[in-house]
Amino acid sequence: MMDYSSILNKTVTEIKPSGIRKFFDIAAEMDDVISLSIGEPDFQTPWEVRKEGIASLERGKTKYTSNKGLDELRKEISNYLKRRYNVSYDSKDEILVTVGGSEAIDLAIRAIVSPGDEVIIPQPSYVCYEPMTRIAGGVPVIVETKAEDEFKLTRKQLEDAITDKTKLLILPFPCNPTGGVMEKKDLEEVADVLKGTNIMVISDEIYSELTFTGNGHISPASIDGMFERTITVNGFSKAFSMTGWRLGYACGPKEVMKEIIKIHQFAIMCAPTVSQYAAVWALKYCDEDVREMLKVYDQRRRLITKGFNDLGLTCKEPKGAFYVFPSIKSTGLSSDEFCEQLLDRYHVAVIPGTAFGKGGEGFVRASYCYSTDHIIEALKRIGQFIKTLEK
Amino acid sequence: MNIELLNLLSKNARTSEEDLATMLGISAEEVRSEIKDMEKKGYICGYKAVIDWDKLDDTSVSAIVDLNVVPKAGFGFEDVADKIASFAQVEAVYLMSGVYDLTVIVKGKTLQDVARFVARELAPMETVTSTSTHFVMRRYKELDVKLINADSDGRGQLFV
Structure with missing residues (x-):
């Protein structure tokens, strides 16, 4: 036995x-x-996106893509993030196409966290951050966002959570389940607290298109001083109703992406080819x-x-x-x-x-x-x- | 005119004025007066239920009847279209591009009913030169509403 x-x-x-x-x-x-x-x-x-997936199959586009994902798709992701959120990522070495946003989060945590590192996780939030942190040997430090703060992460909460072991902050906004978002001034506070530290940020922006503030979604990487420490995670599931296609992406400084891509290369190899072709269409024509x-x-x-x-x-x-x-x-x-x-x-x-x-x-x-x-x-x-x- | 309100009503005309108001971010009073106004102007022409008659063992039949028509000088197709639209058996009349001029949707109790209506009323009309009748065998979608496989959308397999 x-x-x-x-x-x-x-x-x-x-x-x-x-x-x-x-x-x-x-x-x-x-x-x-x-x-x-x-x-x-x-x-x-959207039917046109599905049709593009079908067309790629008809054309026999059924091989692996490069580890990072189709060139064309990475270029479109770069265009999209610039157009929608005013963040510039180089499609050559700062963008990785993943199997859903979930893979991107897992990869980023594993690439950044060493055993004993503390990871600040605002909760209530989506269920994956804590277990993935533990599996990477990290120590989750939970910060409870409050209804009276509209479930935002406040400056005070962040300051109180930081220790000399803090390696990473997760920003799960717009937030499942609370509906909380971080507006520009809130993110500027975060940037101010993190300034001068070595703390990295994973910003899970899978719900970015579903933002109901007048200003729309603000991407943390677009805030002064944040680009260098932020891994931006997003995907196609929520914005384009493409959950079953399993397609997302991670973007960040190339030094970090190089390591993230390594894990992806060995564990996953590449995201599904048919989904990648369909996603190119989604980014080009589905605003x-x-x-x-x-x-x-x-x-x-x-x-x-x-x-x-x-x-x-x-x-x-x-x-x-x-x-x-x-x-x-x-x-x-x-x-x-x-x-x-x-x-x-x-x-x-x-x-x-x-x-x-x-x-x-x-x-x-x-x-x-x-x-x-x-x-x-x-x-x-x-x-x-x-x-x-x-x- | 409020296009968004029309969109919501076209999806479900029975949505309460309060709910419509909440969804549109206006007051129930505004919804009421907008609707009244659009009814008066003829933008909203009626409210009907979408019924799957097949489920009721209803034996009535529908047919799509295509007609070629010689337009009357000075009246175009309006005159004959108006005449056809007046029959109680006629559910819809459209002016079409393509091979036929008018398409008429006819409902009757039996196949013979419809055939008789076409033969006795539509075909003999002075300006109608030819007809082509297609009987509906089964309805899969009616007025935007799917009548088959409408229950499950395959979600709920995964907790997110």
């Missing part, structure tokens, strides 16, 4: 699998579930599609924010991503209890805030990647659930 518990890597076995899976499975077995749990666009990939989707998301965002507030589950208007993160503290239930009871009794699935870190207690995440009819029906049922709690 193999004693796997003594064989397997302790760091890995000690990482808890996402607790949400169980919850998901329960929801999947109910046939009249109204879910607000999915973090995936309900829009189809209008993105704007149209943003408009619809914005309408739903207003609807669901008002809906929750009307029910007494308060939330400020989220400024980014496609989630609302209302407080459920007024119900007296924990996040887990709220979600379990809501699912069990009213067949509505939302995600407990605690899935995104301890600081998510007292909140739930509701996605608005759904039709307005669907959102309205879900809110109606949540309203009925809240009424039963008041009695």
